[in-house]
Amino acid sequence: MNNELIGRCGFFCGSCPTYISGQCSGCMKEHNTSDCYTRDCTIKKKLNYCGECSQFPCDVILTKPHTTVLDKDWLRWKKESNTNR
Secondary structure (H helix, E strand, O other): OOHHHEOOOOOEHHHOHHHHOOOOOOHHHHOOOOOOHHHHHHHHOOOOOHHHOOOOOOHHHHHOOOOOOOOHHHHHHHHHHOOOO
16 A cells, blocks of 8 residues: 555545545645645644544544544544543
8 A cells, every 4th residue: 555645634545536536646745734734733743644643533633624534423432432542
């Protein structure tokens, strides 16, 4: 698998219809600073993916619109269950 196709949120761009149709080259190539909160945050914290953060899932990705493509219900479950620790 090409790691450049894994977004900073952890989503595999290769399964995205926009990528498959050729309308996007993947978030690591396509996006710039301020395009994506999650991308900017992980770069600032020197993380490969959002899930590596000790605060994952943080309140920002749970409440701010368009911060991740990950399922909000799953993220709330992860936060409540502490299964990511």
